[in-house]
Amino acid sequence: MATEEFLPFSRPSISREAIAEVVACLESGWITTGPRVKKFEDELKRYFGAPHALALSSATAGLHLALLALELKPGDEVITTPMTFAATLNTIVLAGGKPVLVDVEPDTYNMDVSQLEGAITKHTRAIVPVHFAGLPVDLDPLYALAAKHGLRVIEDAAHAIGTEYQGKRIGAFGDTQVFSFHPNKNMTTGEGGCVVTRDDKLAETIALLRFHGMDREAWNRFGKTGSQHYEIVLPGLKYNMMDLQAALGLHQLPALEGFIQRRTQLAQRYQKLLAGWPQWTLPGAPGYPHRHAWHLYTPLINPQAAGMDRDAFMTGMKERNIGTGLHYRAAHLYPYYREHFGFKPGDFSNAETISDRIVSLPLFPAMTEADQDRAIAAMASVFGRRA
Ligand SMILES: *Cc1c(COP(=O)(O)O)cnc(C)c1O
Numbered sequence: 001m002a003t004e005e006f007l008p009f010s011r012p013s014i015s016r017e018a019i020a021e022v023v024a025c026l027e028s029g030w031i032t033t034g035p036r037v038k039k040f041e042d043e044l045k046r047y048f049g050a051p052h053a054l055a056l057s058s059a060t061a062g063l064h065l066a067l068l069a070l071e072l073k074p075g076d077e078v079i080t081t082p083m084t085f086a087a088t089l090n091t092i093v094l095a096g097g098k099p100v101l102v103d104v105e106p107d108t109y110n111m112d113v114s115q116l117e118g119a120i121t122k123h124t125r126a127i128v129p130v131h132f133a134g135l136p137v138d139l140d141p142l143y144a145l146a147a148k149h150g151l152r153v154i155e156d157a158a159h160a161i162g163t164e165y166q167g168k169r170i171g172a173f174g175d176t177q178v179f180s181f182h183p184n185k186n187m188t189t190g191e192g193g194c195v196v197t198r199d200d201k202l203a204e205t206i207a208l209l210r211f212h213g214m215d216r217e218a219w220n221r222f223g224k225t226g227s228q229h230y231e232i233v234l235p236g237l238k239y240n241m242m243d244l245q246a247a248l249g250l251h252q253l254p255a256l257e258g259f260i261q262r263r264t265q266l267a268q269r270y271q272k273l274l275a276g277w278p279q280w281t282l283p284g285a286p287g288y289p290h291r292h293a294w295h296l297y298t299p300l301i302n303p304q305a306a307g308m309d310r311d312a313f314m315t316g317m318k319e320r321n322i323g324t325g326l327h328y329r330a331a332h333l334y335p336y337y338r339e340h341f342g343f344k345p346g347d348f349s350n351a352e353t354i355s356d357r358i359v360s361l362p363l364f365p366a367m368t369e370a371d372q373d374r375a376i377a378a379m380a381s382v383f384g385r386r387a
Pocket of ligand 1: 057058059060061084085087088130156158159179180181182192193
């Protein structure tokens, strides 16, 4: 039926310069962790105004290492929300913690911080807030509770590079933040991520754990200045970023501001063009000062008014050559979490309502207004309404 090419829900913007840098890296003879990762980390530190930025193979690796560094003991609890990617809960479990969940707000999909204190017990060790779609969680009251109860805060900032809360950039203040450079995220290194922290000890532990637990930055041990010997001081993992990945990152970071501005224009245009459609409940904004990084544009379908559920809508869009995404189904209802932690339907009603109705519409920097109009026309056709 549709003759136009498929419009994906997301697509990375990779410049000619970035491609040339990858080629230069390949030709240099050094493709794994090396000088380009070092330079990328220096630029991340400058971007965040933070003393430590550790480049890694993914944000999942970052969450895993930041949580491992807390040395959780059996029974220790870590609080997050069900409205997140599975990696947030999975890494809590892999680090030896018990995930404890707080429901989200119905309009921002972020942790309802007013319910946080009720979830804190004598076993709680850390809070992992998720800045959903690039909208910041209400961090002032969250950090106040963390200070009151002596808890660590590891922010899942996978969506939030460029996000600001109360005039401050996420990553520029607080405890520890984990960013993702997956191709769908606001900037990419292929796969990749980083941990930003102001805690010297945590940074040191993560630097060890990301590369086998070797006692020095061993990446150059085959080079002229490196030593042949190393010691293993911890049983570490293999979560280092490659120079090939950093080659992309070195060109994505300077482009990030432009990417976010374009995402913002498109998201605001969706908000304007879809306002008043009974088929949608559009994303809401919190009252505190913030900057949304618009990693995702995620309205909720109103199945009654739409005459269909979210999955039927997604299928209808696909038939019209428009990609959509599903971020996310409520994590507590996955079989593993039900079986091991006793979660069940009804536990977190806001997250479950969102889970059933949420859909990610196409949004990426290279998307044109014509692309967006096409997506909206397809939507109107799926709903059987005039655009
Ligand atoms: C993408 C994502 C992650 C994992 O990021 P990767 O870099 O793909 O490992 C973690 N948390 C959230 C909320 C995400 O969206």
